[in-house]
Each structure stands twice: as C-alpha cells, then as structure tokens.
Amino acid sequence: MPLIQQQNVHRHKKVIAAADAAGRSLSVAAVENDFVERVYDKLASVYDLTFGPTLHAGRVQALQRMVVAPGSRILEVGVGTGINATLYPRDCEVVGIDFSASMLEKARERFERKGITNVRLLQMDAADLKFADNSFDIVYAPYLISVVPDPVQVAAEMRRVCRPGGQIIFLNHFRSRNPLMARAERLISPFTVHIGFKADLDLPEFLSQADLRPVSIEKVNIPKIWSLVTCVKQ
Ligand SMILES: C[S@@+](CC[C@H](N)C(=O)[O-])C[C@H]1O[C@@H](n2cnc3c(N)ncnc32)[C@H](O)[C@@H]1O
Numbered sequence: 001m002p003l004i005q006q007q008n009v010h011r012h013k014k015v016i017a018a019a020d021a022a023g024r025s026l027s028v029a030a031v032e033n034d035f036v037e038r039v040y041d042k043l044a045s046v047y048d049l050t051f052g053p054t055l056h057a058g059r060v061q062a063l064q065r066m067v068v069a070p071g072s073r074i075l076e077v078g079v080g081t082g083i084n085a086t087l088y089p090r091d092c093e094v095v096g097i098d099f100s101a102s103m104l105e106k107a108r109e110r111f112e113r114k115g116i117t118n119v120r121l122l123q124m125d126a127a128d129l130k131f132a133d134n135s136f137d138i139v140y141a142p143y144l145i146s147v148v149p150d151p152v153q154v155a156a157e158m159r160r161v162c163r164p165g166g167q168i169i170f171l172n173h174f175r176s177r178n179p180l181m182a183r184a185e186r187l188i189s190p191f192t193v194h195i196g197f198k199a200d201l202d203l204p205e206f207l208s209q210a211d212l213r214p215v216s217i218e219k220v221n222i223p224k225i226w227s228l229v230t231c232v233k234q
Helices: 006-025 034-043 047-051 054-065 102-114 151-160 179-195 203-209
Strands: 072-075 092-098 121-123 136-142 162-173 213-218 227-232
Touching: 006 203, 034 047, 034 102, 034 179, 047 054, 047 102, 054 136, 054 162, 054 213, 054 227, 072 151, 092 102, 102 121, 136 151, 151 162, 151 203, 203 227
Parallel strands: 072 092, 072 136, 092 121, 136 162
Antiparallel strands: 162 227, 213 227
C-alpha cells in the first residue's frame, strides 16, 4: 500500500473500496485526497514555474473550443493558482474550485495583481461539488482528472452540474496508445503521483466508465502527449 496513507485508511475505506475494482483498470496508482492535497500544498510556490508555460498551449486551445457568450457560467474544476483566469472573457461568470488552500492563496494573489474580478474562488472537493444540478454552461477540468482518487466520480459530478447541451471539457495527459510508452507510463505512475498526477490514466476506459461520448479529442502541447477532450451533456 505505497501511497495510501496508513492513518487515513479507516476514514476513506469505503471510498477506496468502491473505486478499487473500476479504478484498477484506469491506473495502477491509487491515491487519496489527503495525499493529493499535501502534494499540491507543497507544489503551490513552484507550480507556475514548473507546470506553467510548458502546459499553456493546451489551456489556450481549450478556451478556443469553448462556446462562450456574454454571461456564460463556467466552472473550472481544480483551479489551482488561477493560471487560466486571464484567458476567460471578462464578461463570463467563472467559478474556480480547488481543495488546496495553498493553491487557492496563490490564485487570490494573482487575481489581486492582475485585477481579475470575474472569477470566484471556492474551496471544495471535485468529487462532491456543492452546486445545484445544471448550474453551469461549461464545466472544465484542466490538468485535474489524472490527479484525483476517483476520476469517474469527479466526471459524474461535472456532468451533474453542467446544463443539458453544455460542454464538459477535460485537458489532461492520458496513457499512450503506443504499447511501449503505455508500459513505461504504468511503471512510473506510482512515482509521478508524488509530483501531482498519474501518468497512466486510460482515456477510453475512463470515458466508458464515466458514460461520456466526446465530440472531439485533440492532441495538444509539445510533445503532443496531452489530450483535449470535449463532450456535450445530452
Ligand atoms: C495540476 S493542477 C491544475 C491547475 C490548473 N487547472 C492548471 O491549468 O494548471 C491540479 C489542481 O487540482 C487540485 N485538486 C486535486 N484534487 C482535487 C479535488 N479532489 N478537488 C479539488 N481540487 C483538487 C489540486 O489542488 C491542484 O490545484
């Protein structure tokens, strides 16, 4: 049990047990919220440097895929340091949620520096969103879904809070279709969780378990090993 923190086993036993059978086929790595939260609390001060410019092309492309109108309600799940905030049109109402207090503090500092007023920040677990059904036009998870313990539960919550006809968008690294690369990703995944993500999340299996049918899947960033997955809620 390398990554499951012993002291939290009892508190999270039910969650892990439920996620286990389905989760094993998604990734070889198992994590819990407490572990992920600690990783991101530590990463907060260096996040923009390490995951900023290298992953930014994908963020820009995701914004280009969004069908945005004045007043559109957008939910960013895993808002982190608020690195996407300047990309959203100022006439949209954006809510950014994250469970890491340190990442949210960085986002607050950024918004103050840049005068961003249309993005509201809330501390919340992506697997248990505190919003009513159908609350948003666009629900967007940039670089989040391979981070969370139960990606399928997070996708279910994203779908629930998205209005019918709205967009559900994932920007993420998923397991390669190249068998050699896929094997390497499976091997390193128990280690990459220490720097914030599972390297081997299986996209087709994730989409199937989450019952999502994407309208497009595009390869983004350089090298093109990240995917921009756009779905529309039926
Ligand atoms: C890789 S960062 C992505 C940040 C930003 N969206 C970006 O484009 O770079 C992942 C973020 O998701 C947050 N996170 C991880 N698991 C979460 C959960 N279960 N609920 C809410 N936030 C979570 C982390 O704290 C971290 O800030």
